[in-house]
Amino acid sequence: MIGWEKQQQEEQERRDNGGNVNGNGVLYVKVMTDEQLETLRKQIAVYATICEQLVEMHKNLTAQQDLAGVRLGNLYSDPFMTSAGHKITARQRWTPTPMQLQILEQIFDQGNGTPSKQKIKEITSELSQHGQISETNVYNWFQNRRARSKRKQQNSAPNNAESEVETEVESPKDKKTKPEEFQSQDNSAPRAEDLCFQSPDIGSDLHFLD
Amino acid sequence: MIGWEKQQQEEQERRDNGGNVNGNGVLYVKVMTDEQLETLRKQIAVYATICEQLVEMHKNLTAQQDLAGVRLGNLYSDPFMTSAGHKITARQRWTPTPMQLQILEQIFDQGNGTPSKQKIKEITSELSQHGQISETNVYNWFQNRRARSKRKQQNSAPNNAESEVETEVESPKDKKTKPEEFQSQDNSAPRAEDLCFQSPDIGSDLHFLD
DNA sequence: CTTTTATGAATGAAGG
DNA sequence: CCTTCATTCATAAAAG
Numbered sequence: 001m002i003g004w005e006k007q008q009q010e011e012q013e014r015r016d017n018g019g020n021v022n023g024n025g026v027l028y029v030k031v032m033t034d035e036q037l038e039t040l041r042k043q044i045a046v047y048a049t050i051c052e053q054l055v056e057m058h059k060n061l062t063a064q065q066d067l068a069g070v071r072l073g074n075l076y077s078d079p080f081m082t083s084a085g086h087k088i089t090a091r092q093r094w095t096p097t098p099m100q101l102q103i104l105e106q107i108f109d110q111g112n113g114t115p116s117k118q119k120i121k122e123i124t125s126e127l128s129q130h131g132q133i134s135e136t137n138v139y140n141w142f143q144n145r146r147a148r149s150k151r152k153q154q155n156s157a158p159n160n161a162e163s164e165v166e167t168e169v170e171s172p173k174d175k176k177t178k179p180e181e182f183q184s185q186d187n188s189a190p191r192a193e194d195l196c197f198q199s200p201d202i203g204s205d206l207h208f209l210d
Numbered sequence: 211m212i213g214w215e216k217q218q219q220e221e222q223e224r225r226d227n228g229g230n231v232n233g234n235g236v237l238y239v240k241v242m243t244d245e246q247l248e249t250l251r252k253q254i255a256v257y258a259t260i261c262e263q264l265v266e267m268h269k270n271l272t273a274q275q276d277l278a279g280v281r282l283g284n285l286y287s288d289p290f291m292t293s294a295g296h297k298i299t300a301r302q303r304w305t306p307t308p309m310q311l312q313i314l315e316q317i318f319d320q321g322n323g324t325p326s327k328q329k330i331k332e333i334t335s336e337l338s339q340h341g342q343i344s345e346t347n348v349y350n351w352f353q354n355r356r357a358r359s360k361r362k363q364q365n366s367a368p369n370n371a372e373s374e375v376e377t378e379v380e381s382p383k384d385k386k387t388k389p390e391e392f393q394s395q396d397n398s399a400p401r402a403e404d405l406c407f408q409s410p411d412i413g414s415d416l417h418f419l420d
Numbered sequence: 421c422t423t424t425t426a427t428g429a430a431t432g433a434a435g436g
Numbered sequence: 437c438c439t440t441c442a443t444t445c446a447t448a449a450a451a452g
Binding site: 141 | 430
Binding site for chain 2: 040042043044045046047048049050051054055057058061062
Protein backbone atom coordinates (compact mmCIF):
# COMPACT_ATOMS: atom_id res chain seq x y z
CA MET A 1 0.00 0.00 0.00
CA ILE A 2 0.92 3.53 0.13
CA GLY A 3 2.84 5.04 2.88
CA TRP A 4 1.17 7.95 4.46
CA GLU A 5 3.91 7.85 6.92
CA LYS A 6 5.86 10.12 4.73
CA GLN A 7 4.21 12.88 6.51
CA GLN A 8 6.14 14.69 9.05
CA GLN A 9 5.15 15.71 12.46
CA GLU A 10 3.74 19.13 12.99
CA GLU A 11 1.40 21.14 15.07
CA GLN A 12 -2.13 22.01 14.41
CA GLU A 13 -1.91 25.64 13.68
CA ARG A 14 -0.17 25.89 10.41
CA ARG A 15 -1.87 27.39 7.51
CA ASP A 16 -1.14 28.37 4.01
CA ASN A 17 1.65 26.78 2.19
CA GLY A 18 4.58 27.48 0.13
CA GLY A 19 3.34 26.21 -3.09
CA ASN A 20 4.63 22.98 -4.30
CA VAL A 21 7.37 21.05 -2.82
CA ASN A 22 9.62 18.33 -3.73
CA GLY A 23 12.28 16.34 -2.13
CA ASN A 24 15.68 15.54 -3.23
CA GLY A 25 14.05 13.41 -5.79
CA VAL A 26 11.22 14.45 -7.98
CA LEU A 27 8.00 14.19 -6.14
CA TYR A 28 4.72 15.72 -7.04
CA VAL A 29 2.59 16.29 -4.08
CA LYS A 30 -0.55 18.00 -3.04
CA VAL A 31 -0.33 20.43 -0.26
CA MET A 32 -3.14 20.94 2.12
CA THR A 33 -3.56 23.27 4.97
CA ASP A 34 -4.55 21.90 8.29
CA GLU A 35 -7.89 23.49 7.99
CA GLN A 36 -8.51 21.65 4.83
CA LEU A 37 -7.52 18.42 6.39
CA GLU A 38 -9.64 19.14 9.37
CA THR A 39 -12.63 19.80 7.22
CA LEU A 40 -12.02 16.61 5.38
CA ARG A 41 -11.74 14.76 8.59
CA LYS A 42 -15.04 16.05 9.79
CA GLN A 43 -16.81 15.26 6.61
CA ILE A 44 -15.55 11.75 6.76
CA ALA A 45 -16.75 11.61 10.31
CA VAL A 46 -20.17 12.50 9.09
CA TYR A 47 -20.09 9.60 6.74
CA ALA A 48 -18.97 7.35 9.50
CA THR A 49 -21.86 8.41 11.61
CA ILE A 50 -24.35 7.94 8.87
CA CYS A 51 -23.03 4.51 8.20
CA GLU A 52 -23.21 3.60 11.81
CA GLN A 53 -26.74 4.71 12.06
CA LEU A 54 -27.73 2.94 8.93
CA VAL A 55 -26.17 -0.22 10.18
CA GLU A 56 -27.96 0.16 13.43
CA MET A 57 -31.23 0.55 11.67
CA HIS A 58 -30.43 -2.47 9.70
CA LYS A 59 -29.83 -4.51 12.72
CA ASN A 60 -33.13 -3.50 14.10
CA LEU A 61 -34.91 -4.35 10.95
CA THR A 62 -33.17 -7.61 10.64
CA ALA A 63 -34.08 -8.43 14.15
CA GLN A 64 -37.66 -7.80 13.34
CA GLN A 65 -37.43 -10.02 10.40
CA ASP A 66 -35.98 -12.64 12.53
CA LEU A 67 -39.11 -12.59 14.50
CA ALA A 68 -40.99 -12.88 11.33
CA GLY A 69 -38.84 -15.75 10.26
CA VAL A 70 -37.31 -13.99 7.34
CA ARG A 71 -33.66 -14.10 8.06
CA LEU A 72 -31.70 -12.43 5.41
CA GLY A 73 -28.27 -13.04 6.69
CA ASN A 74 -25.46 -10.81 7.62
CA LEU A 75 -25.29 -8.35 4.88
CA TYR A 76 -23.61 -5.86 6.98
CA SER A 77 -20.54 -6.41 8.95
CA ASP A 78 -18.85 -3.94 11.12
CA PRO A 79 -15.29 -4.85 10.37
CA PHE A 80 -15.10 -2.06 7.95
CA MET A 81 -16.65 0.30 10.33
CA THR A 82 -13.82 -0.03 12.68
CA SER A 83 -11.08 -0.28 10.21
CA ALA A 84 -12.03 2.38 7.80
CA GLY A 85 -14.25 4.30 10.06
CA HIS A 86 -11.72 5.96 12.19
CA LYS A 87 -8.30 5.43 10.89
CA ILE A 88 -8.79 7.91 8.18
CA THR A 89 -9.07 10.66 10.63
CA ALA A 90 -5.66 10.13 11.99
CA ARG A 91 -4.10 13.04 13.65
CA GLN A 92 -0.59 13.61 14.64
CA ARG A 93 0.41 14.79 18.00
CA TRP A 94 3.32 16.35 19.71
CA THR A 95 5.43 14.20 21.95
CA PRO A 96 7.69 15.95 24.37
CA THR A 97 11.27 14.92 24.38
CA PRO A 98 12.64 13.76 27.70
CA MET A 99 14.50 16.98 28.00
CA GLN A 100 11.42 19.07 27.41
CA LEU A 101 9.47 16.99 29.82
CA GLN A 102 12.02 17.47 32.48
CA ILE A 103 11.98 21.21 32.11
CA LEU A 104 8.23 21.33 32.06
CA GLU A 105 7.97 19.26 35.20
CA GLN A 106 10.45 21.50 36.82
CA ILE A 107 8.55 24.63 36.00
CA PHE A 108 5.35 23.04 37.08
CA ASP A 109 6.80 22.11 40.42
CA GLN A 110 7.98 25.59 41.00
CA GLY A 111 4.50 26.42 41.88
CA ASN A 112 4.11 29.11 39.33
CA GLY A 113 1.16 27.10 38.38
CA THR A 114 -0.16 29.97 36.43
CA PRO A 115 1.04 29.74 32.91
CA SER A 116 0.50 33.25 31.78
CA LYS A 117 0.55 34.18 28.19
CA GLN A 118 3.93 35.71 28.42
CA LYS A 119 5.32 32.87 30.41
CA ILE A 120 4.19 30.47 27.82
CA LYS A 121 6.11 32.25 25.18
CA GLU A 122 9.26 32.15 27.19
CA ILE A 123 8.90 28.53 28.01
CA THR A 124 8.16 27.66 24.47
CA SER A 125 11.14 29.55 23.35
CA GLU A 126 13.37 27.71 25.70
CA LEU A 127 11.95 24.33 24.96
CA SER A 128 12.27 24.79 21.28
CA GLN A 129 15.96 24.39 21.74
CA HIS A 130 15.34 20.84 22.65
CA GLY A 131 12.95 19.89 19.99
CA GLN A 132 9.95 20.84 17.98
CA ILE A 133 7.32 22.54 20.06
CA SER A 134 4.71 25.24 19.92
CA GLU A 135 3.04 27.51 22.39
CA THR A 136 -0.10 25.54 22.08
CA ASN A 137 1.75 22.46 23.11
CA VAL A 138 3.02 24.13 26.20
CA TYR A 139 -0.35 25.53 26.99
CA ASN A 140 -1.99 22.17 26.63
CA TRP A 141 0.62 20.52 28.66
CA PHE A 142 0.03 22.75 31.62
CA GLN A 143 -3.67 22.47 31.28
CA ASN A 144 -3.53 18.73 31.29
CA ARG A 145 -0.92 18.54 33.95
CA ARG A 146 -2.93 20.61 36.32
CA ALA A 147 -6.19 18.93 35.60
CA ARG A 148 -4.77 15.48 36.07
CA SER A 149 -2.83 16.36 39.10
CA LYS A 150 -5.97 17.66 40.61
CA ARG A 151 -8.03 14.70 39.72
CA LYS A 152 -5.53 12.30 41.10
CA GLN A 153 -5.42 14.14 44.33
CA GLN A 154 -9.11 14.19 44.79
CA ASN A 155 -9.32 10.61 43.81
CA SER A 156 -6.96 9.33 46.41
CA ALA A 157 -7.79 11.65 49.23
CA PRO A 158 -11.25 10.44 50.16
CA ASN A 159 -10.03 6.92 50.14
CA ASN A 160 -7.52 7.01 52.91
CA ALA A 161 -9.93 8.48 55.37
CA GLU A 162 -10.38 6.23 58.36
CA SER A 163 -13.56 4.40 57.64
CA GLU A 164 -14.24 3.77 54.09
CA VAL A 165 -17.07 6.11 53.61
CA GLU A 166 -16.72 6.20 49.94
CA THR A 167 -18.51 3.40 48.38
CA GLU A 168 -19.11 5.44 45.35
CA VAL A 169 -18.65 3.72 42.12
CA GLU A 170 -18.23 6.54 39.76
CA SER A 171 -20.51 9.42 40.32
CA PRO A 172 -18.73 12.68 40.79
CA LYS A 173 -20.36 13.68 44.00
CA ASP A 174 -19.13 17.18 44.03
CA LYS A 175 -20.73 17.99 40.82
CA LYS A 176 -20.61 21.69 41.24
CA THR A 177 -22.00 22.26 37.87
CA LYS A 178 -25.57 23.17 38.04
CA PRO A 179 -28.02 20.33 37.83
CA GLU A 180 -29.04 21.64 34.50
CA GLU A 181 -31.54 19.70 32.61
CA PHE A 182 -29.18 17.37 30.95
CA GLN A 183 -29.84 16.96 27.37
CA SER A 184 -28.88 13.56 26.48
CA GLN A 185 -27.34 13.05 23.17
CA ASP A 186 -30.50 12.52 21.37
CA ASN A 187 -28.81 11.62 18.21
CA SER A 188 -31.87 11.38 16.14
CA ALA A 189 -31.28 10.01 12.75
CA PRO A 190 -29.58 12.46 10.50
CA ARG A 191 -31.45 14.02 7.72
CA ALA A 192 -28.99 13.71 5.03
CA GLU A 193 -30.67 16.35 3.01
CA ASP A 194 -28.78 18.79 5.05
CA LEU A 195 -25.45 17.32 4.38
CA CYS A 196 -23.95 19.31 1.72
CA PHE A 197 -21.38 17.08 0.35
CA GLN A 198 -21.09 16.39 -3.19
CA SER A 199 -19.39 13.78 -5.05
CA PRO A 200 -16.79 13.88 -7.69
CA ASP A 201 -16.11 11.27 -10.17
CA ILE A 202 -15.70 8.65 -7.58
CA GLY A 203 -17.55 5.97 -9.30
CA SER A 204 -15.76 3.29 -7.48
CA ASP A 205 -17.48 0.32 -6.10
CA LEU A 206 -17.11 -1.44 -2.89
CA HIS A 207 -13.60 -2.53 -2.75
CA PHE A 208 -12.80 -0.79 0.39
CA LEU A 209 -10.26 -2.60 2.45
CA ASP A 210 -8.65 -3.37 -0.80
CA MET B 211 -6.03 0.01 6.60
CA ILE B 212 -3.22 2.31 6.13
CA GLY B 213 -2.33 4.67 8.81
CA TRP B 214 -0.98 7.99 7.95
CA GLU B 215 -0.41 8.50 11.56
CA LYS B 216 2.71 6.52 11.42
CA GLN B 217 5.05 9.37 11.33
CA GLN B 218 7.57 9.81 13.95
CA GLN B 219 8.87 12.82 15.61
CA GLU B 220 12.48 12.66 16.47
CA GLU B 221 14.25 15.46 18.13
CA GLN B 222 17.06 16.07 15.82
CA GLU B 223 17.21 13.21 13.47
CA ARG B 224 14.38 13.97 11.19
CA ARG B 225 15.12 12.93 7.72
CA ASP B 226 12.31 12.33 5.45
CA ASN B 227 12.00 12.33 1.77
CA GLY B 228 9.43 15.04 1.61
CA GLY B 229 11.88 17.82 1.70
CA ASN B 230 9.24 20.22 2.78
CA VAL B 231 10.14 19.70 6.31
CA ASN B 232 12.30 21.68 8.51
CA GLY B 233 13.56 21.97 11.99
CA ASN B 234 11.92 23.85 14.73
CA GLY B 235 9.58 26.68 14.29
CA VAL B 236 9.14 26.66 10.61
CA LEU B 237 6.19 26.54 8.37
CA TYR B 238 4.62 23.17 8.01
CA VAL B 239 2.12 21.95 5.55
CA LYS B 240 0.49 18.68 4.89
CA VAL B 241 1.87 17.03 1.91
CA MET B 242 0.21 14.27 0.11
CA THR B 243 1.14 12.44 -2.96
CA ASP B 244 -1.34 11.83 -5.66
CA GLU B 245 -1.46 8.29 -4.55
CA GLN B 246 -2.41 9.27 -1.09
CA LEU B 247 -5.05 11.61 -2.31
CA GLU B 248 -6.39 8.94 -4.53
CA THR B 249 -6.66 6.60 -1.63
CA LEU B 250 -8.47 9.15 0.40
CA ARG B 251 -10.81 9.75 -2.43
CA LYS B 252 -11.53 6.09 -2.63
CA GLN B 253 -12.16 5.82 1.01
CA ILE B 254 -14.64 8.59 0.91
CA ALA B 255 -16.21 7.00 -2.07
CA VAL B 256 -16.55 3.87 -0.08
CA TYR B 257 -18.55 5.67 2.47
CA ALA B 258 -20.79 7.15 -0.11
CA THR B 259 -21.30 3.82 -1.72
CA ILE B 260 -21.89 2.01 1.48
CA CYS B 261 -24.44 4.53 2.50
CA GLU B 262 -26.22 4.14 -0.76
CA GLN B 263 -26.23 0.42 -0.52
CA LEU B 264 -27.43 0.42 3.00
CA VAL B 265 -30.17 2.71 1.96
CA GLU B 266 -31.14 0.32 -0.75
CA MET B 267 -31.15 -2.58 1.59
CA HIS B 268 -33.20 -0.67 3.98
CA LYS B 269 -35.73 0.14 1.36
CA ASN B 270 -36.02 -3.45 0.40
CA LEU B 271 -36.44 -4.57 3.91
CA THR B 272 -38.96 -1.92 4.63
CA ALA B 273 -40.86 -2.83 1.54
CA GLN B 274 -40.94 -6.45 2.57
CA GLN B 275 -42.18 -5.56 5.93
CA ASP B 276 -44.86 -3.50 4.45
CA LEU B 277 -45.95 -6.40 2.38
CA ALA B 278 -45.88 -8.65 5.34
CA GLY B 279 -47.94 -6.22 7.23
CA VAL B 280 -45.42 -6.12 9.99
CA ARG B 281 -44.93 -2.44 10.01
CA LEU B 282 -43.48 -1.73 13.32
CA GLY B 283 -42.80 1.89 12.91
CA ASN B 284 -40.05 3.82 14.50
CA LEU B 285 -37.98 1.08 15.86
CA TYR B 286 -34.91 2.71 14.56
CA SER B 287 -35.05 5.91 16.40
CA ASP B 288 -32.84 4.35 18.93
CA PRO B 289 -31.42 7.17 20.99
CA PHE B 290 -28.00 5.74 21.34
CA MET B 291 -25.62 4.20 19.02
CA THR B 292 -24.33 1.18 20.72
CA SER B 293 -21.73 0.57 18.13
CA ALA B 294 -19.87 3.73 18.89
CA GLY B 295 -18.85 2.49 22.24
CA HIS B 296 -19.22 5.34 24.61
CA LYS B 297 -22.53 6.73 23.70
CA ILE B 298 -24.46 4.49 25.97
CA THR B 299 -24.02 6.48 29.05
CA ALA B 300 -25.97 9.65 28.98
CA ARG B 301 -23.81 12.64 28.57
CA GLN B 302 -24.07 15.70 30.61
CA ARG B 303 -22.95 18.03 27.99
CA TRP B 304 -24.31 18.75 24.64
CA THR B 305 -22.54 17.23 21.73
CA PRO B 306 -23.53 18.42 18.34
CA THR B 307 -24.52 15.75 15.94
CA PRO B 308 -22.55 15.73 12.75
CA MET B 309 -25.44 17.28 10.96
CA GLN B 310 -25.80 20.02 13.43
CA LEU B 311 -22.13 20.64 13.18
CA GLN B 312 -22.28 20.76 9.48
CA ILE B 313 -25.02 23.33 9.56
CA LEU B 314 -23.33 25.39 12.20
CA GLU B 315 -20.11 25.33 10.33
CA GLN B 316 -21.88 26.40 7.24
CA ILE B 317 -23.52 29.32 8.93
CA PHE B 318 -20.28 30.29 10.50
CA ASP B 319 -18.58 30.29 7.18
CA GLN B 320 -21.15 32.55 5.72
CA GLY B 321 -19.43 35.31 7.49
CA ASN B 322 -22.32 36.74 9.37
CA GLY B 323 -20.06 36.37 12.27
CA THR B 324 -22.30 37.95 14.78
CA PRO B 325 -25.01 35.63 15.86
CA SER B 326 -27.73 37.95 16.92
CA LYS B 327 -30.29 36.94 19.43
CA GLN B 328 -32.87 36.47 16.79
CA LYS B 329 -30.55 34.54 14.61
CA ILE B 330 -29.73 32.24 17.45
CA LYS B 331 -33.34 31.39 17.87
CA GLU B 332 -33.73 30.57 14.24
CA ILE B 333 -30.67 28.45 14.17
CA THR B 334 -31.64 26.64 17.29
CA SER B 335 -34.99 25.98 15.85
CA GLU B 336 -33.56 24.47 12.74
CA LEU B 337 -30.98 22.46 14.52
CA SER B 338 -33.46 21.01 16.91
CA GLN B 339 -34.73 19.00 14.03
CA HIS B 340 -31.51 17.14 14.11
CA GLY B 341 -31.15 16.56 17.75
CA GLN B 342 -31.58 17.95 21.14
CA ILE B 343 -30.21 21.45 21.41
CA SER B 344 -30.76 24.70 23.17
CA GLU B 345 -30.12 28.32 22.38
CA THR B 346 -27.39 28.40 24.93
CA ASN B 347 -25.66 25.62 23.10
CA VAL B 348 -25.75 27.54 19.90
CA TYR B 349 -24.60 30.67 21.55
CA ASN B 350 -21.70 28.96 23.19
CA TRP B 351 -20.79 27.23 20.04
CA PHE B 352 -20.41 30.44 18.14
CA GLN B 353 -18.55 32.04 20.95
CA ASN B 354 -16.08 29.23 21.10
CA ARG B 355 -15.83 28.81 17.41
CA ARG B 356 -14.92 32.37 16.85
CA ALA B 357 -12.53 32.64 19.74
CA ARG B 358 -10.66 29.58 18.74
CA SER B 359 -10.60 30.42 15.13
CA LYS B 360 -9.08 33.70 16.01
CA ARG B 361 -6.50 32.31 18.29
CA LYS B 362 -5.52 29.77 15.80
CA GLN B 363 -4.95 32.34 13.18
CA GLN B 364 -2.85 34.55 15.31
CA ASN B 365 -0.90 31.63 16.45
CA SER B 366 0.20 30.62 13.04
CA ALA B 367 2.17 33.66 12.14
CA PRO B 368 5.24 33.67 14.30
CA ASN B 369 8.49 32.24 13.18
CA ASN B 370 11.18 31.76 12.70
CA ALA B 371 14.80 31.91 13.31
CA GLU B 372 15.58 28.80 11.50
CA SER B 373 18.62 27.68 13.29
CA GLU B 374 19.09 24.03 13.10
CA VAL B 375 20.58 22.72 9.97
CA GLU B 376 17.99 20.54 8.54
CA THR B 377 20.10 19.27 5.76
CA GLU B 378 17.17 18.17 3.73
CA VAL B 379 15.59 21.53 3.49
CA GLU B 380 16.42 22.96 0.21
CA SER B 381 13.47 23.90 -1.82
CA PRO B 382 12.70 27.57 -1.77
CA LYS B 383 9.37 27.34 -0.14
CA ASP B 384 7.92 30.67 -0.87
CA LYS B 385 6.15 31.24 2.30
CA LYS B 386 3.27 33.46 1.64
CA THR B 387 3.05 34.79 5.07
CA LYS B 388 -0.11 36.66 4.77
CA PRO B 389 -2.41 34.99 7.17
CA GLU B 390 -4.70 37.91 7.48
CA GLU B 391 -5.84 38.55 4.00
CA PHE B 392 -6.45 34.99 3.27
CA GLN B 393 -9.85 35.15 4.74
CA SER B 394 -11.54 37.55 6.99
CA GLN B 395 -11.49 36.75 10.60
CA ASP B 396 -14.86 35.24 10.32
CA ASN B 397 -13.90 32.43 8.15
CA SER B 398 -11.29 29.92 8.87
CA ALA B 399 -12.63 26.67 7.73
CA PRO B 400 -11.76 26.16 4.16
CA ARG B 401 -14.25 24.06 2.42
CA ALA B 402 -13.06 20.84 1.13
CA GLU B 403 -14.52 21.57 -2.19
CA ASP B 404 -11.18 22.82 -3.25
CA LEU B 405 -9.99 19.34 -2.94
CA CYS B 406 -12.57 17.90 -5.14
CA PHE B 407 -13.94 15.73 -2.48
CA GLN B 408 -17.56 16.03 -2.72
CA SER B 409 -20.09 13.49 -2.20
CA PRO B 410 -23.04 12.43 -4.14
CA ASP B 411 -26.41 13.48 -3.19
CA ILE B 412 -27.04 10.52 -1.11
CA GLY B 413 -29.29 12.72 0.87
CA SER B 414 -32.24 12.25 -1.32
CA ASP B 415 -32.02 8.60 -0.66
CA LEU B 416 -31.88 8.98 3.01
CA HIS B 417 -35.03 10.88 3.56
CA PHE B 418 -36.62 8.06 5.42
CA LEU B 419 -34.06 8.40 8.06
CA ASP B 420 -36.06 11.14 9.46
C1' DC C 421 -0.10 -8.36 16.47
C1' DT C 422 -3.74 -7.05 19.92
C1' DT C 423 -4.98 -4.81 24.16
C1' DT C 424 -4.14 -1.39 27.66
C1' DT C 425 -2.52 2.78 29.40
C1' DA C 426 -0.78 7.47 29.36
C1' DT C 427 -1.35 11.73 27.66
C1' DG C 428 -1.81 15.46 23.83
C1' DA C 429 -5.57 17.78 21.94
C1' DA C 430 -10.48 19.29 21.22
C1' DT C 431 -14.42 21.36 22.98
C1' DG C 432 -18.77 22.63 25.71
C1' DA C 433 -19.63 25.48 29.33
C1' DA C 434 -18.66 28.98 33.17
C1' DG C 435 -16.68 33.34 34.82
C1' DG C 436 -15.14 37.87 34.40
C1' DC D 437 -15.43 39.04 23.91
C1' DC D 438 -11.55 36.39 26.43
C1' DT D 439 -9.75 33.03 29.66
C1' DT D 440 -10.23 28.91 32.38
C1' DC D 441 -11.91 24.54 33.69
C1' DA D 442 -13.84 19.89 33.19
C1' DT D 443 -14.61 16.17 30.34
C1' DT D 444 -13.98 13.52 26.44
C1' DC D 445 -11.63 11.84 22.36
C1' DA D 446 -7.80 9.90 19.92
C1' DT D 447 -3.40 8.02 19.62
C1' DA D 448 1.64 7.10 20.83
C1' DA D 449 3.75 4.17 23.82
C1' DA D 450 3.79 0.26 26.72
C1' DA D 451 2.28 -4.19 27.99
C1' DG D 452 0.75 -8.84 26.90
